[in-house]
Amino acid sequence: QVQLVESGGGLVQAGGSLRLSCAASGRTFSINNMGWFRQAPGKEREFVAGISWGGGSLYYADSVKGRFTISRDNAKKTVYLQMNSLKPEDTAVYFCNVIKRGGGSWAPLLDYWGQGTQVTVSS
Numbered sequence: 001q002v003q004l005v006e007s008g009g010g011l012v013q014a015g016g017s018l019r020l021s022c023a024a025s026g027r028t029f030s031i032n033n034m035g036w037f038r039q040a041p042g043k044e045r046e047f048v049a050g051i052s053w054g055g056g057s058l059y060y061a062d063s064v065k066g067r068f069t070i071s072r073d074n075a076k077k078t079v080y081l082q083m084n085s086l087k088p089e090d091t092a093v094y095f096c097n098v099i100k101r102g103g104g105s106w107a108p109l110l111d112y113w114g115q116g117t118q119v120t121v122s123s
Contacts, residue, residue: 002026002110004096009117012086020081020117022096030074035059035099035106036081038092039116049081050099050106059106064090086121093118 008020020036035050049070050059058070069082079096093116097108 002029002032002098004110004114006094006096006114006117009094009119011120011122014087014121014123016086016121017082017084018086018119020083020094020119022079022081022114024077024079024096026077029077032098032109033100033106034072034079034096035108036070036079036094036096037108038090038094038119040089040092043092045095047099047106048094051079083119086119088121088123091119091121 003025005023006020008018010018012018031053033050033052036048037045038048039045048061048064049068051070051072055072060068067085072079095113095116097110097113099106100109
């Protein structure tokens with residue numbers, strides 16, 4: 001079973017930056033597409049960014065395009081999310097998961113989540 005541990009969140013002012021990390025266990029990490037999701041209070045969890053198993057294809061939600069960058073290090077079994085020009089509306093708990101294509105977007109493949117990491121952007 002793949003386990004996911006997110007870290008790197010915090011409190012930052014609008015316009016600031018944070019780098020999130022997702023450490024994964026499991027032998028098949030390097031052959032899985034991985035993604036980041038977020039859930040703001042009172043809202044459904046939404047897709048933020050995704051990366052193919054080899055890192056050659058990147059996918060972003062329109063709301064973060066040009067500000068966030070996803071990357072991965074298969075040797076370390078870690079996925080990163082560099083977040084720049086943060087806005088108050090980016091405030092949410094951020095999660096990572098294995099992703100699959102579905103319904104015209106990207107969806108989580110695993111039916112469980114890590115603890116997530118809180119990102120709070122003050123105005």
